[in-house]
Structures are given as C-alpha cells and as structure tokens.
Amino acid sequence: MRYLVISDLHANLTALETVLADAGQLGQDYDFVWCLGDVVGYGPDPNECIDRLRSLPHLCIAGNHDWAALGRLDIRTFNADARKAVGWTRETLTDENLAFLEALPITFVLGDFTLAHGSPREPVWEYILDPLIAALNFSYYQTPYCLVGHTHTPVIFRMAGDRGECDAVAPEYNMRVRLNGSRQIINPGSVGQPRDSDPRASYAILDVDNMTWEYRRIPYDYKLVQQRMERSDMPERLINRLEHGW
Numbered sequence: 001m002r003y004l005v006i007s008d009l010h011a012n013l014t015a016l017e018t019v020l021a022d023a024g025q026l027g028q029d030y031d032f033v034w035c036l037g038d039v040v041g042y043g044p045d046p047n048e049c050i051d052r053l054r055s056l057p058h059l060c061i062a063g064n065h066d067w068a069a070l071g072r073l074d075i076r077t078f079n080a081d082a083r084k085a086v087g088w089t090r091e092t093l094t095d096e097n098l099a100f101l102e103a104l105p106i107t108f109v110l111g112d113f114t115l116a117h118g119s120p121r122e123p124v125w126e127y128i129l130d131p132l133i134a135a136l137n138f139s140y141y142q143t144p145y146c147l148v149g150h151t152h153t154p155v156i157f158r159m160a161g162d163r164g165e166c167d168a169v170a171p172e173y174n175m176r177v178r179l180n181g182s183r184q185i186i187n188p189g190s191v192g193q194p195r196d197s198d199p200r201a202s203y204a205i206l207d208v209d210n211m212t213w214e215y216r217r218i219p220y221d222y223k224l225v226q227q228r229m230e231r232s233d234m235p236e237r238l239i240n241r242l243e244h245g246w
Ligand code: ZN
Pocket: 008, 010, 038, 063, 065, 150, 151, 152
C-alpha cells in the first residue's frame, strides 16, 4: 500500500494538479491520499482543491486555516493579509465544502502512523520548527511515526538516543529512506505555499509494505496562480511569496 502524503495545499489547484500528475497513476503508483490539513486559505481555488481531493480516496485532517474558514478560530492572531484571505475564502466556499471542512478530524491514528496538522500535542496550532519542540512532542503520541504539516517545510525529526534528544534531517529528494522503527516526526512540506525558500511544490510517497518514505519536489506554474489571485484582489504579499517560497 502506497500513500501520497500531501499537506498545506492552501487553495492552490495548479500546484495540486502538478503534484498529482507527478505522483503518477492512482491504483498503480499510489493507492490512497493522506492530507495533513490546510486545504484552503491564502490561495484562489478553495472549492476546486476540496473537490479534487474528494475525487480521490483520501483521509484529510483539519488545519488551522480550515478552521479559520469555518469561523471556528479567533483570527485576531492572524496578520492582516491572512485575515483578508480568510474572509474571502469563507465567502467563496460552497455550503457542501464548508460541511466537508466541518467534518474533518484533528488527529487520526492508522497502523504505525499518527496524523496531525501542527503537532500531536496541539494538533491544530503548534508549529514544530526545531528539534527542541519536536522532542517535547514525542510523548504525546503512541505510534513510531507522526506525520505533520503546518510549517510548510519538509523535514524529519528523529529521536536520537534514549534521553529525549532529537535531530533534524533535511530532505533528500527522489530517494527512498527506510523507516527503521525509531520514533520520528515527519513533515512532507507544502504543496501550495512552500516556505523553505524553494517555490517548488513538496510532497512525499509513503510505502507501508516496504516502510519507505520518499520526498519529491516539483516546479509548477505559479504565475497562473498569481493571476487568479490578482483577479480576486488578494493581498500583494500573498501573491508575491509564491515565487520565492517563503
Ligand atoms: Zn498551512
């Protein structure tokens, strides 16, 4: 069984379609999609991204931007551009797609994997930005592996030694890494708004029969997305960041 693992689509249909094409054939190259949240927010295609995800066999958990679109979060902590995007997203989403977001769980455990958007400790909110924060999170889930998104940065945090130490491993693309049973918190990076100074869409293929994880990175036509954002009068900063990957 092979999973296409994606996160932080952020209503960027062009990036999502590019990733799906790059991932190959459903049923042949991958069997199921795990989506780690933030399907909407920032980008111009919230309904289209939800519809596309729903067209595939998938499991999706809720991200903070999905909750923000539902009015479930106090968005005063969001910056002005993000707040504007939340308002636009909320008005644009169909009732059916709002209901889809409403029904998303915040964590899910499947076999050796726990899924959460931010962290196992604070699934919707917490950013696991460094090994210290990762180390604090290992006691908040039971499985060997935890998959998270939220930071928009691909990285693997590995428990090293038995004294709670942890190291961060940067991704190597198109290489299958064996998951060897040591506890790890793994982030596939972001499809629709990467923030590691690389504008290419990031995703991963998880093979649970051979227990391998493979990072992939693929350029997409962000100019098309920027044009749609301009037409929807979205904040310039959100439009510009796509080409820089921050
Ligand atoms: Zn996000």
